[in-house]
Amino acid sequence: MNLKRVFAVFCVLVLSLVISCGVMAExxxxxxxxxxxxxxxxxxxxxxxxxxxGQGEYGGYARIMTAIKExxxxxxxxxxxxxxxxxxxxxxQTAYPTSAIELRMMGAMGYDVTxxxxxxxxxxxxxxxxxxxxAKNSGDKLPAIVCANYLPPVEGQQxxxxxxxxxxxxxxxxxYTIIERGGVYYAVFGxxxxxxxxxAPNSGMVFEYPVTVAKETVTAAVNECESLYGKHPxxxxxxxxxxxxxxxEDYELAKAVDGIDVIISGHxxxxxxxxxVVNGTAIVSADEYGKNLGVLKLKQSGDSTTLVNYQFxxxxxxIQDDPEIxxxxxxxxxxxxxxxxxxYGYTFDQVLLQNxxxxxxxxxxxxxxxxxxxxxVYSDAYKWAVEKATDKKVDVAITAAGVIRGSLPRxxxxxxxxxxxxxxxxxxxxxxxxxxxxxxxxxxxxxLDASIQPLMSTAQLxxxxxxxxxxxxxxxxxxxxxxxxxxxxxxxxxxEDDKLYFVVAGMYMGQMLGSxxxxxxxxxxxTPRDEQGNPISTDKLVNxxxxxxxxxxxxxxxxxxxxxxxxxxxxxxxxxxxxxxxxVYKSLNPVKLLRSANIFTYVVLIVLxxxxxVIVSIVRAIVRRRRRNRNG
Numbered sequence: 001m002n003l004k005r006v007f008a009v010f011c012v013l014v015l016s017l018v019i020s021c022g023v024m025a026e027x028x029x030x031x032x033x034x035x036x037x038x039x040x041x042x043x044x045x046x047x048x049x050x051x052x053x054g055q056g057e058y059g060g061y062a063r064i065m066t067a068i069k070e071x072x073x074x075x076x077x078x079x080x081x082x083x084x085x086x087x088x089x090x091x092x093q094t095a096y097p098t099s100a101i102e103l104r105m106m107g108a109m110g111y112d113v114t115x116x117x118x119x120x121x122x123x124x125x126x127x128x129x130x131x132x133x134x135a136k137n138s139g140d141k142l143p144a145i146v147c148a149n150y151l152p153p154v155e156g157q158q159x160x161x162x163x164x165x166x167x168x169x170x171x172x173x174x175x176y177t178i179i180e181r182g183g184v185y186y187a188v189f190g191x192x193x194x195x196x197x198x199x200a201p202n203s204g205m206v207f208e209y210p211v212t213v214a215k216e217t218v219t220a221a222v223n224e225c226e227s228l229y230g231k232h233p234x235x236x237x238x239x240x241x242x243x244x245x246x247x248x249e250d251y252e253l254a255k256a257v258d259g260i261d262v263i264i265s266g267h268x269x270x271x272x273x274x275x276x277v278v279n280g281t282a283i284v285s286a287d288e289y290g291k292n293l294g295v296l297k298l299k300q301s302g303d304s305t306t307l308v309n310y311q312f313x314x315x316x317x318x319i320q321d322d323p324e325i326x327x328x329x330x331x332x333x334x335x336x337x338x339x340x341x342x343x344y345g346y347t348f349d350q351v352l353l354q355n356x357x358x359x360x361x362x363x364x365x366x367x368x369x370x371x372x373x374x375x376x377v378y379s380d381a382y383k384w385a386v387e388k389a390t391d392k393k394v395d396v397a398i399t400a401a402g403v404i405r406g407s408l409p410r411x412x413x414x415x416x417x418x419x420x421x422x423x424x425x426x427x428x429x430x431x432x433x434x435x436x437x438x439x440x441x442x443x444x445x446x447x448l449d450a451s452i453q454p455l456m457s458t459a460q461l462x463x464x465x466x467x468x469x470x471x472x473x474x475x476x477x478x479x480x481x482x483x484x485x486x487x488x489x490x491x492x493x494x495x496e497d498d499k500l501y502f503v504v505a506g507m508y509m510g511q512m513l514g515s516x517x518x519x520x521x522x523x524x525x526x527t528p529r530d531e532q533g534n535p536i537s538t539d540k541l542v543n544x545x546x547x548x549x550x551x552x553x554x555x556x557x558x559x560x561x562x563x564x565x566x567x568x569x570x571x572x573x574x575x576x577x578x579x580x581x582x583x584v585y586k587s588l589n590p591v592k593l594l595r596s597a598n599i600f601t602y603v604v605l606i607v608l609x610x611x612x613x614v615i616v617s618i619v620r621a622i623v624r625r626r627r628r629n630r631n632g
Contacts, residue, residue, distance in 0.1 A: 033308060034184055034234060035075035036296040037068060039082050040266030041288035043089025043119065043405070044102055046329050048317070049289065049420070050409040051361075058314075059290035062321035062329060065109050067293045067313045069322065072110075077182030080110055082143070083266030084190070084240035085117030087131075089289070089405055091348060091419045092332060094340040097127045100135035101332050103142055108328060111143040112179060115190030115238040116150065117266060121203035122425055125152070129164050132171045146238060148175040149213035150192035150205045159204055176221045178233065184300060187221035187233035189214070193241025193249045196267050201511065201538075210241060210249070211256045218259045232303040235261045242268030243285060246276060254281035261305040262296065269363070275310045282307045290315055344558055346415045352564040355571040359407045362421075366401035366457040369450070369472070371582040373575050374407050375399060375462035378422065378560060382432055383464040385559030386504045389548040390434075395485065395501035396442060396465040402458025403430070403508045413571075415561055422556035424508050430556035432546045433510045435528040435536060440497040442466070443483055444524040445513065449582075450479035451524075459512070462582070467492070469583035471592055477523045478601040481592065486581065500533055504546065506556045511538045 048060030072078050087093055087102045095101050106114060121128060135142055152168070153159040176189035191210040197203075218235055225233040237260050241249035250265040255278050263283045265272070271287035275296075286294035292312035299306045333348050341347060359374035383397035399422075406420040424430050437445070449461035450470035468483035484492040495501075505513065513526045528536045528544075536544065546554045564571075587593070594601070 032182075032184075032299070033075070034298040034300060034305075035071065035078035036236065036262065036294075036298070037071055037078050037080045038264045038284070038294040038296065039064070039286060039290060039292075040240075040264060041085045041117070041269050042082065042102070042290050043085055043288065044087050044093045044096075044423075045090055045289040045420075046092050046101070046105060046332065047090070047416070048315075049406075050411070057317045060315065060321070061105055061109065061290065062323075062326040063315045063319040064290050064293055065322035065325040066319050067315060068109060071293070071295060071313070077184070079179065079181055079186055079188075079236075080112050081188065081236065081238055081264060082106065082111055082114040083117075083238050083264040083285075084115045085119045085266060086114055088119035088122050089420060089423050091336050091341070091416055093423060095332070095335055097123050097130040098134055098339070099332075099335060100131045100138065101335075103131070103135045104138055104140045105325075105328065105332075106143045107141040109325060113144045113146055113177060113188045113238065115145065115240060115266075116147050116192065117240040118192075118196040118200040118203070119424075121200045121205070124202055125161070125164060125204035129167050132167045132173075136167075136171050142171075144177045144179075144188075145171065145173045146176055146188055146190035147173065148189050148191055148217045149208040149210050150197070150203075152204065153206050157206065161204075175217050178221065178225050178228075180229070185225050185229055185231045185233040186236055187218075187225055188236045188238060189217045189221060190238045191241060191253070193239065193267055195242065195249065196240050210239075210253055214253060214257045214260070218257060222259060234298065234300055234305050235259055237263045239263050239265055240267045242266065243270050243272065243276065243283060244268060250283050251276060251278060254278045254283055257281075261298070264294075271312075275307060277307065282310070284310060286312055341415070344561075346561065348414075348416055350415045351412045352415065352418065352561055353413055353567050353569050353571055355408055355410055355413050357571060357576050358410050361407050362401075362404050365404055365407070366460055369453050369460060369584045371578040371580070371584070372462060373578050375401075375404065376464070376578065376581065377408065377563075377575055378404065379462050379464035381560045381563035382504050382506075382556070384563050385554060386432060386434060386546050388562075389546065389554055392434075392502065394434075394465065394504050396437075396463055396503045398445065398461055398463050398503065398505045398509055398513075400458065400462070400509050400512060401453075401460040402512070403506055413564060418561040418564065419557040422506070422560055424506070425556075430506045430508065432504055432554045432556055432559060433507055433541050433544045434502060434504050434546045435510060435513075435541070435544055436500045436531055436533065437503045437513075437526065437529065438497065438533075439495040439499050439501065441526045442495055442501060442503070443480070443497070444526050446470075446483050447477060447480050448524055448526070451476045464581075466495070467581045467583075469585065472584065472586045473588055474593055475597075475601040475604055478596075478598045481595045500529065500531075507541060507545070510541045510544075 045059050046061045048057045050057050087096050092101050152164045176187055179186045191214055197207045239250050243250050243265050250263050254263055260281045263281055265283050265285045269288040270285040272285045276283040284294055284296055286292040292314055295311050297309035299308050337348050365372050378399050379397045383394045386394050403424050405423050408417055422430050446468050453460040467486045468480055470479040471481055483495055485495055486492055513528055530536055548554055
C-alpha cells in the first residue's frame with residue numbers, strides 16, 4: 001500500500017515536472033532581450049552610392065545583408081522589418097511592374113514584414129497589381145505585406161476592381177500578421193499617413209484615418225494572439241507617416257493609440273538619433289536609402305515591453321558585400337540593361353563625364369531657400385533636351401526640391417546617377433510635360449517659391465530661363481520684388497502677364513503646379529494651359545508629355561544624361577557655382593519692403609493701420625477719461 005502511494009506521488013511529481021518544463025519552454029524569459037532590425041525608404045537602392053563629397057559610400061543591399069547576418073549571429077531570433085517605400089529611386093525600379101525586383105530582393109535578405117509607401121503606387125494601381133503578381137509568380141521567398149488603412153475600393157465603392165483584391169489575397173496582403181520568434185509573439189500591422197496619401201493622388205486606394213484604424217487593428221491583433229497562443233504580443237506598427245522635428249504624424253499616432261510598443265517611422269526620411277518615447281511607444285527611424293540598419297533591443301515582461309537599447313549600424317565601404325546578394329544584384333542589373341536601357345543606347349554604369357565640383361546633397365537642397373548649382377544643371381538640362389527634341393523654344397523649365405531624389409557625385413557621373421537624381425514618375429519613370437502658362441502664372445509660381453518654402457520645403461522651385469529676387473522680410477505672397485526672363489546670352493526681357501509662354505516640367509512638377517491655388521489658400525493660382533490657352537486638368541497632363549522626333553517620350557533622367565554627355569567629358573565650368581538666377585536676401589529697408597507691392601500687401605497694411613488707429617483712439621479715450629477724473 002505504501003509502495004502504491006509512493007509510486008503515485010512519484011508519478012504526480014514527474015507529471016508536474018513535465019508540465020512545468022513545457023510551460024517554461026513556452027514562456028519567454030522575462031530577462032531575454034528582443035531584437036528588431038529595421039529599414040525604411042530604401043527606394044530601390046540595391047547598390048551602394050557614393051557620397052556627394054566623393055569621399056566614401058553609403059548603402060547597398062549586399063552590405064546591408066552582411067550587417068543583418070552579423071546581428072542575427074548575436075540574436076538568431078531577431079525580427080527584420082521595413083517601413084515602406086521600398087521601390088522607386090534607381091534604375092531597378094524600371095522592372096517594378098514586370099519583375100518585382102525589390103520585393104524579391106527583400107525576400108532573399110530575410111525580411112519578415114514590410115508595408116506600402118506612397119511610391120509603391122507611382123506605377124498606378126495597375127502597376128502595383130502587376131508587381132504583386134510578378135512577385136508571387138516568381139516562386140521566390142517574399143516578405144509579408146501589411147497595410148490596414150489604405151486599401152482598394154470594396155464592392156459598391158467607386159473604382160472597385162475585383163482583380164486587385166484577388167491579387168491581394170493571392171499574395172497575402174493583410175491588415176496585420178502575427179509572427180513567433182523564440183517564444184515571443186509579434187503583432188505587426190501597417191498604416192499609411194495623411195501626407196503619404198497626399199503624395200499618392202493617383203493610387204486608386206481608399207484612405208481611412210490612421211488613428212481610428214490603428215485602435216481597431218491593435219485590439220484585433222492582441223485579442224487574436226492571446227486567444228490562439230495565450231500570449232500578449234509585442235505590437236509593432238510599420239508606419240509610412242513620418243516624424244518632423246521630434247513630432248509629426250507618428251508622434252500623434254503614438255499619443256492617441258494605446259498598446260503600440262514600437263513604431264517604425266518611414267516616409268519623412270528621418271534619422272532619429274534617439275527614440276521618441278510617448279505613451280509607452282518607442283518611435284524609431286534609421287534614415288533613407290539603406291544608409292543605416294536600425295537595431296532595437298527590448299524586454300518583454302507579461303503585457304509590458306521596455307526599451308533597452310537603440311542604435312544604428314552605418315552601412316558604408318567598411319562593410320564587405322555579401323557574395324550571394326551581390327551576385328543576385330548583378331543578375332538584376334543585366335535584366336535592367338537588356339529590358340530598358342538598351343532602348344536608350346546606354347548601359348547601367350556608363351560614365352557620362354567627370355565632375356570636379358562638390359554639389360550639395362539632395363536633403364540640403366530643400367533645407368533652405370537658395371539657388372542651387374546642381375538644380376541649375378537639372379532645369380537647364382530639361383530646357384536643352386526639349387528644345388533639341390522638338391526644335392521649339394522653351395521659355396521656362398522648372399523642377400522642385402520635392403521631386404529631386406539625388407545629387408550628382410564628385411568624380412565619375414554615371415547613367416545610374418542621373419536616373420537616381422530624377423526617378424519619380426506617375427505611371428512610369430519621370431516624363432517631361434510641355435504646357436503653357438501666362439506671364440501672371442509664371443510670376444505666381446515664382447512667388448510660390450518665395451512664400452511657401454518655409455511652410456513646405458518640398459515646394460522650393462528651381463528654374464531655367466528666368467532670374468528673380470525676393471526679400472524674406474516682405475509680406476507672405478508678396479516677397480518677390482524682381483523677375484525677368486533671361487536668355488542664355490544674358491539678355492533680359494519682361495514677363496508679360498497676359499501672354500502665353502511655353503513651360504517644361506516633370507509630370508510630378510506639372511501636377512504640383514495645378515495645386516498651387518490650394519497650397520496658397522486661394523491667394524495664388526497657376527493654371528496649366530494648352531497652346532490655345534485652354535486650361536488643362538492635372539489628370540490630362542499625360543496627353544502633354546514631350547516626345548522626340550521619333551515619337552518617344554522624353555524622360556527626365558534621359559534629358560539630364562543626354563545633356564551631360566554633350567559636355568565633352570567634363571562638367572561645364574558654369575556649374576562651379578551659382579549664376580544669380582535666384583537671389584534670396586533679407587532687408588528691412590522700407591523701399592525694399594514696399595517695392596512692387598501687390599494688393600495683398602496693401603490690404604494687410606491698411607488692416608494694420610486701422611488696428612493701430614483703433615488702438616490709438618482707445619488709448620486717447622482712456623487718457624482723456626483719466627484727466628477728467630483727476631480734474632473732477
